[in-house]
Amino acid sequence: MTFDAVQDTESAADDRERLRHVAPTGWRNPKPSRLYDLLVIGAGPAGLMAARSAAALGAKVALVERHQLGGDSLNYGSIPTKALIRTARMYSDMRCAATFGATPPADIQVDFGAAIARLRHVRARVSRTHSALCLTRQGISVFFGAARFTGKDAVDVDGVNLRFKKALVATGALSQLPTIPGLAEAGYLTNANLFDIGALPASLLVIGGGPLGCELAQVFARFGCRTIIAHREPLFLPLEERDAAQMVSDGLARDGVEIHLNTEVASVRVEGGRKVAELVIDGNVATTTVDQILTGIGRLPAVQGLDLEAAGIAYDALSGIHVDDFLRTTNRRVYAAGDVCLENRYTNTAQASACIVVRNALLLGRKRVSTLTVPWCTYTDPEVAHVGLYVKEARQRGIPVKTFTIPMHDVDRAIADSEDDGFVKIHVREGSGHILGATVVARHAGEMINVISLAMVAGFGLDALDGVVHAYPTQGEAIRMAAQAYMRDRPARWQDWLARAWVRL
């Protein structure tokens, strides 16, 4: 057997292993208990977190999954994209070897199949701890099937009635497809089928410049695919600060992504087996011909087919299930968490909201979702990470805000690493060290933001962070440098007094 053939076989084995864990064929649903303390619908990040926490507390828990355990995050989202990003970064580093004082390989051949094989292996490994058997061992009754509410305290799973004291709906969100004439006929990729394409397309049009669109556009460009990204806003990542969004734009451009901002994709047609997209920019029409189109960037809450009406749970198609600050739905017994009810559609937000539900539903807790401090990150190169308020939000609320900005090009380790694009910006309430929020743009921004998140949750201000000695040299030191800038800027109180006292001596 050739090496390639071995690789193919291993890759198929990896996928089989994952499916054995997350969607085992021939799975027999357990015999239902008379009454569950917590019934969880949806086994994505929120559902898994809630089921495990509740089971650990000794509650009788049922977990119902329609498709695959782990949800989008494990199977089609966070994990597989990050695996691919790592490979793409490797190729980028090889090409930029001279920047790091190394000799670039003479001939860089991109092996897309190897990248996908690694992705499948990574996914299989992560799935080991999320397997149905593993969950069962943790005391959770795992049901595969579609759940429908049949009343205020019961659901039907493929003909079996399950009754609950409390329930959690955590069905996540589904890809929302832009209504572009001709797109459906021409065919397109979404994150659900992207990882099954056999070969790297020669060219790819990415529609939508949100986090996932930017990440994947950069990845494919780094694999050597001619990549075009069309985004209807004037800047990528519309939620992020302008400077951060601009740096992502610069990063994509450096990797050769053809950027079309302020651009609508008006129509798609097929010509000679290729896809021709019509782009409209300020009233001007241009066409581009590509082999593949990637879209489905927007997401809509997955509320269909649950018979929510039967349980008296209010919802709408756009914002999903209606919840209060305690994540209660309009049915007192039923809660919701994650993408199906929250605006921030991130894995960590889903998990954190699930923890709140377990506390509130089972432990008489009064934890509010609005008090969560949740950082997020877009894993482009450089990465963009954020936590807390944006400057504009603070100003809208009438909070005087000041930003301490440390360019990464002032950070010794970033210079040593040749990774000095980006910044740490920490926003404080002016006149105090109280941290309102922060944005980090850096190669490892996702790792760096956690310290600021920790400080915010613990109530540490920049004055306290100044006292936290950091390992030197590290890129994370940028955060302490911001704290030092704050201390230098702070109206000196006791130092003034000390200096005056010293002069008097």
Added chain:
Amino acid sequence: MPSLFKSTPLAPPGKAPGVMAPGDEAMLDSLQHAAFDYFLDRTNLSNGLVADTSRASSPSSIAAVGFALSGYPVGVERGWIGRVSAVDRVLCALRFFSQSDQSGTTTATGFRGFYFHFLDIETGRRVWQSELSSIDTALLIAGMLTAAEYFDAESAAETELRHLADALYRRVDWHWAQREGGAVSQGWKPECGFLNYGWDGYNEALLLYVLGLGSPTHPLTDASFEAWTLTYQWENIYGHDYLYAGPLFVHQFSHAWIDFRGIRDQFMREKGIDYFENSRRATLVQRDYAIRNPRGFTGYGQDRWGLSAGDGPSVEPQAVEGRRQAFYGYAARGVPWGPDDGTIAGASTLASIVFAPEIALPAVRAMVAARAGGHGDWVRASGFNETAHGPVAGGWTSEGEFALDQGLTVLMVENFRSGLLWRLLRDSVAIRTGLQRAGFQGGWLATKASG
């Protein structure tokens, strides 16, 4: 906390003791005079339109006309043009705009009192599918109001000049350009309506808001200025606290006309400084960036800084410190986040003399001295780049001259030397009203116009 703000005396910055070295006066006069000559040489005398650049087949930019109209009072004061001749030139432009096609069609000159960014210099009609530009119309109107303040004689010509300038200002429908009651749109096109960009974040639109708020006919609402300032970012970078914006021209354009020393809006009152001091700090940040020179460009340093909007090399990428450096052609460059390809806009360094003469004058002297013959082409060209391999040794220099650089030089050097533009516009009812509606108080605004 004691206020950092000290009210600045209204004397021209160049008159402060110890600022000028021997030879500076002659150097500045030569640079300013050469810049003024651009407008004498590059104006179509049949319609007053001014070429955007000195390059062949350049269209006119309405902003260039605005700078020309503002520059004529300087030329008259300095004896570089006669008063009658200057009035003729201003009247020619005002009559053209007054009679221009305002239908807003794809080949019109303007719409609702605004004008398309680029016009055919002969026919005065829209070219390049350019946008109906709110900021460039503001720069044009600022020029008209400046001329109207200066040419105050009772003669028929100067009376007509003032009448036309006032009518053209009143014709601009600023309110229409305000999107959804908030910030002003950057522009409009007959092909697609309003552009998807609003004026937000701190930038040169300060002048636009002042003129729009001061309009007696179609004013912006108070909410427009609030919407704009909501996106301000007050940052501490390299140890300087300032209202952040990357490119230098953003911190300069509005200051060519309006004397921001000692007057403050709500935001600046909170911060304890004024916009003039803010521009000084932004200038210091530019120099601090060039000293750090994070991307390793040739020449950058203590006396070689000034990233702004302007021309740059459009050559193939080349290796710089091991990385592949692209070059961006005409672009708005800024610090500290770029874009930066090693291109300096010398005119922006020169214009910095009003804010920070102690660092700007040495830089200008060095740029003038660095070039053979000392003719100041690094200061006069729209950009130069010592990193990019140009056709001749010593890097790349932008060919010819750009009107906006020359206009900024004429006005800023004049403000530095005599404060003429600031003095004229301090008496403008439109400017005063606009500033007051934007919440500016104190300083010269608290005293009556000198009439």
